[in-house]
Structures are given as C-alpha cells and as structure tokens.
Amino acid sequence: GAVVSQHPSRVICKSGTSVKIECRSLDFQATTMFWYRQFPKKSLMLMATSNEGSKATYEQGVEKDKFLINHASLTLSTLTVTSAHPEDSSFYICSARDGGEQYFGPGTRLTVT
C-alpha cells in the first residue's frame, strides 16, 4: 500500500506554545489529506479535510484558528496547533487518499504540559 509519513512522532510542549506536525505522502500525490485526532480508547475523530492549494474544510466544532492547516503541495500537509493547552494533548493522525483507498500516517502523540 501507499506510504504516509508524519513528523514528529512524539512532541512535548509547554502550554501556550505552538506545534507544527507534518504529513507527507511518500510514493504518491495526494490532492486531499485528512487530519484526525484520537483520545485514548476512543474512535477517530475527523478534524478537517485538507485540499492542495485551497483552504481546509473543518468539521463542526473544530476551531480553524487554533488548528491551522496548510496543504502547499501534493505531497505535504501541515497541522499547526496554536497556543496549545493541556486539553489539546492527543494522538493526531493524518491520512491521504491514493485512488480509492485511504492510508494513514503513523501518528503524532502530542503532550502539552
């Protein structure tokens, strides 16, 4: 299957700082990427759909000014968590579609202290 990478895999930051997470499709071009978050023992929650060259589409209840998404190229999308707070601590996973199938990156575990 297609390969999606994420960086960093783990990050610890202080409350009030911003954190950027990168998502790359390594062997295919992805016009659409998706960002999810997952709390322990809970299901995936779609945060936003990232479209190359245009603004992201956010799901209801997700603050677009807090979770900044940039999809500057067909292989890279970034999620920036601005002014992070402890309640933003979670597992953030990106996903990209290659044809009909959707593949996930390995995830980024964010801990805000």
Place this chain on the structure above:
Amino acid sequence: QKEVEQNSGPLSVPEGAIASLNCTYSDRGSQSFFWYRQYSGKSPELIMFIYSNGDKEDGRFTAQLNKASQYVSLLIRDSQPSDSATYLCAVRTPSGSARQLTFGSGTQLTVLP
C-alpha cells in the same frame, strides 16, 4: 442512528478459531467499504477493501459485503494472538463533501493463546 455501527466488543476468540467482525451502515448509496486494524498506540492500517457484493479473500482475511442488507463483515481465519487489535470499519458515503470515510467506533478483538 449512527452512520456506521460496530459492536464495540470486546470479542475474544481462541487461537486458531475464526473471528467474525460485523459492521452495518445507514447510507444505502455507499459504495466503498474498508477494514482497518489498529494496534494500541498506533495508527490504523488498511487491511481490506471491498466494493462489490460478495466475498473478497486475502490470505487469512475475508471481507463480505451485502449491500441489500447494508452490512459488511470481516472474517479472520486461523486467528493468531498477533491479530489482537481494534478493527475499524469505514464506509465512503457519496453524501460526504469530500467523500471522506466515515468510521465505526471499532471492535476490540482479543485472540487467546
């Protein structure tokens, strides 16, 4: 009614047995169906997809789709302890603005040695 429903489990089967995971969906127009496996602390991994009614086999895995009854299932033959994970059913519905996947809440499977 949830769009994609799964029995949350946990489902326990002995090693070597057949594990049967079920999923129902509400949007009759759905056309693409996916099974993901997620180990604890890891991101989902695509293991099967099915688009047409009937069975699709890949190694020890068989996906079954019945569009008339709106269910899709995953059978795991000769279950191994390494199959212990949460299995997520995902459906691509035509009503989604970006045709993103809708996930079930997952079924936790434990294969007992």
